Amino acid sequence: MSDATTTNLTLAYYPGCSQTGTAAEYDRSSRACCAALGVGLVDVPDWSCCGSTPAHTVDHHLAGALAARNLIQAELTGHDRVATPCPSCLAALRTASHHLAEDSHPNGAAQNNASPGDADPNSRTRPSFRSQVERLLDRPAPLRSVAVSVLQVLVEDVGVEAIAAAVKHPLTGLRVAPYYGCIMNRPPGLMAFDDPENPTALDRVLTACGATVVDFPFKTECCGAAFAMPRLDIMQRLSARLLDMAASCGADAIAVACPLCQMNLDLRRGQVNAFSLGQGGIGHAMPVPYFTQLLGLALGLPESGLGLDKLVLDLRPALAAAAERTAEAQKLSAQAAQAQKSAKANGKNGTGHGPKPGCKENTPCA
Amino acid sequence: MHIPTPPLDLEHARDASFQAAVASESGQCLASCYQCGMCTAGCAYTPDYDVPVHQVMRLVQLGLREQVLSCRAIWLCASCQACTTRCPNNIDVARVMDVLRHMARRAGHAPEANVKTFADSFLASVARHGRVFEAGLAAVFAIKSGRPMQDAGLGLPMLTRGKLALIPHEPTGNGKAEVAAIFARFNRFADQGAGRHSHDDVQRSGTPKASANTPKARSDTAKDSAPTTEDGQ
Ligand code: SF4
Ligand code: SF4
Ligand code: SF4
Ligand code: SF4
Numbered sequence: 001m002s003d004a005t006t007t008n009l010t011l012a013y014y015p016g017c018s019q020t021g022t023a024a025e026y027d028r029s030s031r032a033c034c035a036a037l038g039v040g041l042v043d044v045p046d047w048s049c050c051g052s053t054p055a056h057t058v059d060h061h062l063a064g065a066l067a068a069r070n071l072i073q074a075e076l077t078g079h080d081r082v083a084t085p086c087p088s089c090l091a092a093l094r095t096a097s098h099h100l101a102e103d104s105h106p107n108g109a110a111q112n113n114a115s116p117g118d119a120d121p122n123s124r125t126r127p128s129f130r131s132q133v134e135r136l137l138d139r140p141a142p143l144r145s146v147a148v149s150v151l152q153v154l155v156e157d158v159g160v161e162a163i164a165a166a167v168k169h170p171l172t173g174l175r176v177a178p179y180y181g182c183i184m185n186r187p188p189g190l191m192a193f194d195d196p197e198n199p200t201a202l203d204r205v206l207t208a209c210g211a212t213v214v215d216f217p218f219k220t221e222c223c224g225a226a227f228a229m230p231r232l233d234i235m236q237r238l239s240a241r242l243l244d245m246a247a248s249c250g251a252d253a254i255a256v257a258c259p260l261c262q263m264n265l266d267l268r269r270g271q272v273n274a275f276s277l278g279q280g281g282i283g284h285a286m287p288v289p290y291f292t293q294l295l296g297l298a299l300g301l302p303e304s305g306l307g308l309d310k311l312v313l314d315l316r317p318a319l320a321a322a323a324e325r326t327a328e329a330q331k332l333s334a335q336a337a338q339a340q341k342s343a344k345a346n347g348k349n350g351t352g353h354g355p356k357p358g359c360k361e362n363t364p365c366a
Numbered sequence: 367m368h369i370p371t372p373p374l375d376l377e378h379a380r381d382a383s384f385q386a387a388v389a390s391e392s393g394q395c396l397a398s399c400y401q402c403g404m405c406t407a408g409c410a411y412t413p414d415y416d417v418p419v420h421q422v423m424r425l426v427q428l429g430l431r432e433q434v435l436s437c438r439a440i441w442l443c444a445s446c447q448a449c450t451t452r453c454p455n456n457i458d459v460a461r462v463m464d465v466l467r468h469m470a471r472r473a474g475h476a477p478e479a480n481v482k483t484f485a486d487s488f489l490a491s492v493a494r495h496g497r498v499f500e501a502g503l504a505a506v507f508a509i510k511s512g513r514p515m516q517d518a519g520l521g522l523p524m525l526t527r528g529k530l531a532l533i534p535h536e537p538t539g540n541g542k543a544e545v546a547a548i549f550a551r552f553n554r555f556a557d558q559g560a561g562r563h564s565h566d567d568v569q570r571s572g573t574p575k576a577s578a579n580t581p582k583a584r585s586d587t588a589k590d591s592a593p594t595t596e597d598g599q
Contacts, residue, residue: 017498020535022524046539048496053445054485055492057467065548066492073541126390136551186447187458196451222410222446226488229507230480232516234414234442267520267529310527 009157010040012077014070014147016089016259017049022267023086023259025307029292030085030150032305036296037158037166042077044070050092053226060099064129065136067096072137074145085150085292087184087258093147094190096133100141103130149184150292151257152193155201163208168300170210173326174319176294177216177251178202179242179265181258185220196220202291206255209298214249218242223261228268236275239264243272243284252318255291262288266312287313374430381431388426392465398455399423405449405459415439419449419459422466435470441478443467480511493549496542499534 019027034041051066071093074082084090127135134141154163180199188196199220203213223242224235242265246254256262265272266288273283289311296306297319308315389396399420406418416438417425425434434440440463449459476482484507491503508514524530536542 017500017535020497021500021531022529024529046537046541048537048541048545049492049498051492052488052498054488056445056464057485058471058489059468059552060464062489062548062552065552066545069541069544069548135555136548138547138551182444182446182448187450187460220448222444222448225444225446226484227442227444227481229504229517230478230484230511231414231442234411237413238410267523270519310529312523312527 008040009038009153010042010079011148011153012044012074012079012082012145013041014044014047014050014074014082014084014089014093016084016086017052018086018259022263023290025310026085026259026262026290026292029290029296029306032301033154033292033295033299034083034150036299036301037154037163039083039153039158041083042079044074044082045076047073050089052088052092055092056095061129061132061136063092064096064099064133064141067092068100068133068137068141071096071142071145071147072139075142080145082145082147083150083153084147085257085259085290087149087181088260090147090149091183091190097143097146098190099129100133101143103128149193149257151184151201151205154205154295155194160204160208163205163295167209167298169298171206171294171298171319171322172210173322173329174211174294175214175250175252175322176206176211177214177246177249177254178206178219178291179216179223179246179254179256179261180219181256181261182220182222182225184257202255202257205291205295209295211294211298214246214251216246216249216251218245223264225260225264228264228271232271233275235264235268236272239268239272240276240279240281243286244276244281246286247282247284251286252322253286253294253315254288255294256288257291262290269313285313285317287311287315287318289315374428376428376430379432380429382429384429384431384434385426388462388465388469391468392458392462394457394462395455396423396426396457396462399427399453399457400455402454404452404454408448408452410446410448411439411442411444414442419443419463423457423459423462426462426466434466435473436475436477438477439463440466440470441476441481483507483510489549493546495534496537496545497535499531501530501532502534 013031015027019030031041047070049066050070051063055063055066071082082093084093130141180202183191185191185194185196185199194201197220206213218241221242222238224238228235242254254265256265269284277283289308293306293308293311293315297303297308385396388394401420401424403420405423406412406420409415409419412418417433419439422434422437422439443460443463445460445464447460450457450461453459470476471482487503487506487510488498491499491506495502504517508517521530537545
């Protein structure tokens with residue numbers, strides 16, 4: 001787009017596996033929003049899986065090697081920052097960078113491990129994290145490139161003001177629950193972005209889009225992650241309470257930033273609703289778009305480039321309801337203004353005993 | 367919530383080197399845990415745990431190796447980082463849970479067999495394709511877990527929305543071979559560390575080897591190689 005040429009903000013881009021399949025619309029809408037806001041993205045050539053959660057639950061060096069390979073590939077783009085939409089990829093890539101950097105010290109443990117009770121006679125002979133990772137990679141591991149989330153790039157590099165200025169179709173009246181997922185901001189020492197307990201980046205982007213952001217207490221509560229396959233019951237319980245909370249906050253939609261959250265809350269909604277109904281609760285029909293899809297709509301980008309048709313729960317009814325509510329509110333405020341005007345006129349022309357506009361008797365209670 | 371504590375046999379069950387081993391592998395100061403319970407309070411999985419996470423920490427301090435490594439909780443931890451974020455003593459509790467899971471694997475424990483099967487199937491998919499092939503992973507897991515119909519209803523909505531890639535998206539260049547080589551080295555080093563050859567590797571059976579920096583813990587690798595037959599649920 002035209003503004004893309006006026007800034008020189010360009011980063012390497014790591015899509016991540018989910019974004020080639022179940023979360024294709026997250027990839028597509030992230031790219032579209034970045035292009036529209038002047039962020040250049042150069043795909044990491046020949047990228048492979050970051051290893052995600054399964055790798056680190058099996059072995060930290062294996063996880064480090066799988067992630068580090070992509071950091072090495074990212075450097076081939078000539079850019080030291082790698083943007084990724086997926087928080088799991090982000091965590092995997094940042095964890096690898098973090099431990100490789102820490103490992104300039106012989107053993108990461110040496111720094112934290114201050115207590116005599118934990119002293120391990122073997123710690124001196126244990127090979128360092130870096131040497132173990134490099135042994136798996138069979139080449140030196142990098143230190144240079146570092147991963148950031150697309151959300152962080154939009155908030156910190158582009159800026160909320162610039163986003164607000166680029167909005168063409170504000171999402172007026174749409175009540176959105178901002179759901180960050182559990183690892184976008186945690187742990188704070190690793191992610192180094194926003195507040196770990198009450199993050200606001202997503203709130204600010206959505207507000208800039210003209211949406212009404214509801215105060216959502218479960219911003220960072222886990223949705224059940226990848227347990228949908230091995231322990232469906234756990235995912236159902238955790239996702240059901242997120243939906244209940246969003247509904248009780250009056251949200252029309254939940255905006256997400258994580259492909260796994262989106263899958264649990266959208267594609268698996270039937271499973272989650274079945275659980276809620278079985279518990280005597282209620283099912284929910286609220287859509288769960290990626291925040292980049294909402295941002296794209298607000299920026300006036302063509303719907304075809306945002307993958308709205310890939311959402312299992314249609315976003316359009318929520319948008320229509322918001323538009324209707326806004327029209328209704330406008331009508332009411334126009335009526336109120338009219339009434340106030342005529343009251344004023346009455347006050348002038350009449351005996352002068354009528355209540356003054358704005359006095360307490362005239363104002364309906366909230 | 368009241369969680370009953372199983373009887374502690376400190377006299378006989380205590381393994382004094384256990385705390386040091388966990389501290390060393392995780393790089394965390396375990397002795398500084400003063401049992402405030404903050405980790406458990408914020409853990410979304412506490413209702414599913416057999417041992418709440420602060421008690422896991424305590425059992426490690428007490429050196430109750432078997433009790434820790436055989437519990438379900440370490441398999442149900444989602445690495446959501448709430449505990450790590452909130453621990454007043456700056457202990458990376460999630461990393462400790464990770465390390466305990468590694469140790470449990472090496473010791474041949476898998477009380478949540480499907481969780482282990484899922485991780486193994488996921489990594490087998492990465493080893494084979496260089497990236498996760500979602501449809502293949504779902505199919506493999508459905509068969510291995512013995513619950514083939516659980517997610518059958520998701521196929522149609524995914525298909526109609528073009529979300530179900532039926533052909534793997536593999537890395538475009540050398541990536542696939544490089545990832546396979548990382549897994550091959552990982553398996554080889556794990557075998558060397560164990561001081562013997564194993565009949566198992568990731569590509570063949572979908573079961574990645576655990577690393578072997580504490581060979582003495584690798585007493586029972588036989589269970590490692592048979593993830594599909596120990597469906598304990
Ligand atoms: S975290 Fe998910 S999406 Fe990210 S690369 Fe790895 S598997 Fe693939
Ligand atoms: S909330 Fe659930 S899916 Fe989302 S970041 Fe955490 S684990 Fe990811
Ligand atoms: S929060 Fe930290 S100090 Fe408190 S019980 Fe958990 S691990 Fe121990
Ligand atoms: S990381 Fe694991 S133990 Fe810690 S709060 Fe999350 S699920 Fe619970």
